Amino acid sequence: MRREQITDKQAICLIIIFYIGSSFILGVDGESKNDAWISGILGMFMAAPMLFMYARILSLFPEKSMFDIFELVFGKTIGKAFILIYIWYSFHLGALVIRNYGEFINTVAMPETPIFITMLVLTVVCMLAVRSGIEVIGRISASVLPILFFIITTVILMSIPKMNFHFIKPILGDGILPVVKGGFSAFSFPFAESVVLMGGFFSLKTKKSPYKVYLIGTVIAGILIIIITLRSIVILGETFTKFYFPTYVAVSMISLGDFIQRIELTVSVVFVFGVFIKSSMCLLVSSKGIAKLFNLQDYRSIVIQVGILMLYFSYTVYDSIMEMKGWAFIVYPYYAFPFQVIFPLIIFMAAEIKVRRNKKGDENSI
Template sequence: MNREIISDKQGISIVAIFIAGTSSILSLGLDAEKDVWLAITLSIIMGIIVSLIFIRLHLIFSDKNLFDICEICFGKFIGKIFILLFTWFSFEEGSQVLINNSQFIRDTALPKTPMIMPRIVFLILCFWAVKEGIEVIGRWSSFFIVPFVIFVFITVLLLVPKMDINNILPVLDKGINPVLKGAYSSFTFPFGEVVMFSMIFSRFKTKKSYYNVYILGLLIGGICALLLSLSTVLVVIPTEALQKYYSSYDTATRIDIGDFIQRLEIISSLVFVIGGFIKISILLLASCIGISKIFNFSDYRFIVIPICLLLLNLSFIEFDSRMEFVDWNNSGWLYYTFIFEVILPVIVLIAAEMKKHKRCP
């Protein structure tokens, strides 16, 4: 299978947009209410700690992705079981992101459009990106990262007149438990999802690049997500924000400066669409690479169309409504993802360290 090389800037851009894209319409850590800023900060730190696991794996096995490492550490049979688990996680997560994106488009802009239409459009774009490879996705991300960050800061700055500092005071008013709950939910989505990058990243120009891509990318994306979520809580009281499906988007609709600057929620929508495109593309790419590894295909590109069709089908099977989707993400998802984002990577790291110790006594 071809090993594509991307630059540090491209890798950082992919990670940052992947992490922050969804937060343009969905606020993170709202379980912490007034202390949302503290919860997200903790979740970023947790994401960095998990990122160090994958950086270490890349350093032990240079030019290898997570799927290759699983097979090296556990052998053909058990290794393929691990590969299958990680592939399923990326595939199922791709379905959920597709559901989230299409539901947002229908709910806010095209209420009479059949749900299948936005999903097909998204998948056609993502099919093209994955077919072209990680290098094209990287170039596309590096081109959009600057306007992406600018759009985030413009949204935050225009909301300043609507902000009330009392919405986040006093600090730790309800104790540490809500903060920990909010930090954990923010970690599982999106910061713990850095596991996806270990499936598609295998080669960079230098060893230092792994630190740059994972850590800087996560920090840039995390800061954008923090600013958007904090702005939501400063503008809207936390209890009201919790009642919204698209809390950050609803907050952006309140931008109104002198009856001249209005209706700028389109910026949030644009940031979300850019982030959704990158996220689905990365998840689809990880799924295709994983399936190719399971069946020992020399290249993943010829199975992109079948995987896209399977992803489309799964998106209609999983959930019947937005309410059901949100309920799952607020309950079972929090425990389900921990297996793939923490437990399995730790097991792989332990096996990798043992393998390295045997090779270098």
């Protein structure tokens, strides 16, 4: 079978959309109030070493996905355990993202539509995309990202008249602790979530490209997220943490000359694309993992079933939107920490040792 391949540019677009997917609308964190943008920067810097680690692991084993690497490094049994762990993580993450989408549409646009239907529609599209493979997802992101950029920048420009820059002050008014906490929250959501992408970036072209993709993608997406957070702060002030979807509310304040107003739907466009890419990647990775676990030739035959399971799971995972917000900002950072930091660290060290030993073995044999 032909190896699937995406260009670096497509991968960068994919990772950017992956990042801004749900954090664009949920906001970065609620703890540090009007210092949330500092938390964003902090989170980005905290994530940098992790991202280098992910990229290093990928570049040690070119053309292999996360799951292949597990088996190569740890052997069959322990490798299978790791595969199981990451199947669970990407499956859960995908379910959470689909749920975010459902809650957003349900709260903001269509309160009378059952949440199951909105999520079903999204999942069906995701299943189609994943069945078509990562190349298609990459191409979608590359062609959609310019539109999203256009929307985001025009909306930011249009919201300038509504900005009150004194809302930023006082900087670090409550001390540094809430900001660090917020930074931790921003680290785990969205930056370090890109650990999931390790399962999808088996298809990069060269050995160097994981570094390039992770670095450029994170920097661009990070700057975008920070700007968006700042925008919400300067428009809404400290109350922005009270809203479930601060970006949406901030944009709904825009009214230019009486005829450009009610443009908050543009935010939904960005959000829907972001969520689509993010949940597709999660679905792709978890079905790839399951396929690996049972030694299937191709993951495509199980995509639909995994997608349906993901949908049901996301339907049952929360009872209410209150629970969702509490979970996303309080529990999630701790819950995701092992998946994002501890396990990758173990894999990283094991992989380094393995590669060194292999090299020595090669030299000895010559």
